[in-house]
Amino acid sequence: MPLMNLRMTAFEDLIDLGGVEELRGITSTPDVLTIGAMTRQRDVERSDQARDAAPILVEALSHVGHFQTRNRGTLGGSLAHLDPTAELVGVASVLDAELHVTSANGSRTIAFRDFPQMSFVGDLEPEELLVSVDFPRWSASHGRAFEEYAPRHGDFAIVAAAALVELDGDRLSRIALSLMGMTEIGARVTGLEQAWAGEVPTDELFNTVTDHLQEFTASPDIHGPSEYRKHLAGVLAERALRRACNDARSHADA
């Protein structure tokens, strides 16, 4: 709608999916949280199932616009629109979401890492429809944190970081970290994820966060030069990882 209001796009035909009940809904199994593409963001935000299965998704939603926009905005709409600074894009990336897409010619499933082609363009053919999204679940004791900097609460991120960790005793057994606002959409910091596996999260380890961010670029824009975003990425990634580790420890202690 904003694109139409700003006359940046126009259509011959526009189809409102609001009446298609099958595209709405939240279900979960022990392994996967499944959310229909037309599920309103506020329904995900308020869902006990979503909070239990993928708490980082619910945490990220508190940064998505404002309650008035979340009353209408949908999970699928945000992912299909693929703004590189969108919180849900970063969450889909960090959770390795799978997108279920259908058309008159059949259905297919797209791993989120394969979905972005460029900003605002995902791997969706013109006749295809995003139907639902699967979010694989992490262990019940996993730690998570979503950190964002935006000029005003609710704005799209300048930079945001989403971190998930699992601890085996003292050591990190699993890590996932995604960045929003960098050139690469939903950038996963796989270098860090691999290097930190098996490590104990000490201050010394956290000092190495920025080492793994060197390969990520950012575009300069009205908010600042590339170095600003890259600096923010380092700050927010470290904060997210620290808080996720503390979160994991709190579940272990509980």
Added chain:
Amino acid sequence: MHDERSINVTVNGEPHELTTPVRSTLADLLRQRLRLTGTHLGCEHGVCGACTVLVDGDAVRSCLMLAVQVDGAEVTTVEGLADDDGTMHPVQQAFMDNHALQCGFCTPGLLTSVADFLEDNPDPTREEATEAVSGNICRCTGYAGIVDATLQAAERLRTGGSR
């Protein structure tokens, strides 16, 4: 020629059966067609909140909905908050009592937003109320009066207001 569609919509308790161009936004339907100009257009892309109305009780940006999407729905605008006898909604009264408006341009969107917020959050903290109004841009007041009004309206609604 523009495509048109016939819709049924209840606005501030009054049912309407009307024909609207499919390209009209809800905001345009309310303002131009129904002459309910309390709902304001500030940015027309969902950020400023001046266009906020209630659709089936939920605060939404009327600039981001098409008129045809409220077929079968109940819409409440700022004009519909007060009682028929003119008694102000507790949120409106609290805004007046706390100097929560100056030019008034953002005010309709804030009133509907706060009314919805307090339905779901009847006892907010100051921090929660501050976040709740952050989806409406106010250039005049600096928000202090707006947050005070939100908290006072919450208290009045809890202790005796009927809404």
